[in-house]
Amino acid sequence: MTEEGGAQADGISVPEAHTYPHHWEADVVLRDGRTCHIRPIRPSDGPALEEFHKGLSEETLYMRFFTASPELMARDIERLLQVDYRERVALLALVGGEVVGVGAYDSVGRAEGEIAFTISDAHQGRGLGSVLLEHLAAVARENGIHRFRAEVLSGNKKMLATFAAAGYSPSQEVEDGIVLLDFDIDPTLKSRRVARSREHRAESLSIQRLVAPESVAVVCDDTSAGSPGANVVANIRGGGFDGHLSVVSPSGDGVGDVEGYPSLSAIGSDVDLVVMALDAKDVVAQLDECARCAVRGIVLVTGDFITDHDYSRQQALVARVRELGMRLLGPNSLGLINTDPGVSLNASLVPQMPKRGRIGFFSQTGAFGS
Structure with missing residues (x-):
């Protein structure tokens, strides 16, 4: 025509x-x-x-x-x-x-x-x-x-x-x-x-697939006791999650009885959910690796992406995660908790698993959440 x-x-x-x-x-x-x-x-x-x-x-x-x-x-x-x-x-x-x-x-x-x-x-x-x-x-x-x-x-x-x-x-x-x-x-x-x-x-x-994963990997730069990464691993384990749990860190060290790996790809099996406890500069470098490993969702409990009310880095992070076909909770989130007995996931910085109830709660503001 x-x-x-x-x-x-x-x-x-x-x-x-x-x-x-x-x-x-x-x-x-x-x-x-x-x-x-x-x-x-x-x-x-x-x-x-x-x-x-x-x-x-x-x-x-x-x-x-x-x-x-x-x-x-x-x-x-x-x-x-x-x-x-x-x-x-x-x-x-x-x-x-x-x-x-x-x-x-x-x-x-x-x-x-x-x-x-x-x-x-x-x-x-x-x-x-x-x-x-x-x-x-x-x-x-x-x-x-x-x-x-x-x-x-x-x-x-x-x-x-x-x-x-x-x-x-x-x-x-x-x-x-x-x-x-x-x-x-x-x-x-x-x-x-x-x-x-x-x-x-x-x-x-x-x-x-974000709130009910079958496999979880905690990606952190420090696995020492008291570090955010080690705390999240302990909380997931203590919450009763019976899916596959692993730790990824530069050293490849594990946390307690949870096996450690130097990279996500080294785990050798699919990972549904990744919990990141990393500095902002290290988060972006991990996104492509997450996509290659068919990760479904990411929970980011650390990472300062906002400076002087400039949201451009955070917006770029969200855009990149979506571009790679994943979902993101964070950055600087408290984490994700699912009290369903079939899941029992405490992928958060909260040490105590809450009691199961009838209310689902989501909050972007920490003051309201507490």
């Missing part, structure tokens, strides 16, 4: 550029409870898109492009980079800074857009297609588009299921093995309920 006023580059219509829409960026929780960053594509994303396409299986390529032609993939990358954030929009899904999904639409007439998605093989089944559709629909409505259409191979059951479960009511026609979908994207009662239900399930699972 050719947009009015757009230039031509190697046969591809190039819409007039507009200001990068920062307000479209978002951190979302996926079906498995991990986080993902959604943002508009940038002209500098070419190399990342090339790596993304190289990692796609032949089946995924065929389902997306109806062929596995490398030439078509190259043209798709070039086209994705030529966005104006109005007539043509592309959103990226990133985990750990790596592109794991792409969703885009092109305006094909007044108030209508044609959409397409590509999800990396390793991240299919996590709800990325639904998230990208939801965000693309919101962006499109902002740009005056109220209907989407799509062409999907009849054998692409995953993508057809994504549209069917989104809460919209697409009309369907089948031509030569291709399903032609057309639907209104203005919010409906059903689509709102679907979105709320998806978010609730994802958030619930995300928090569940």
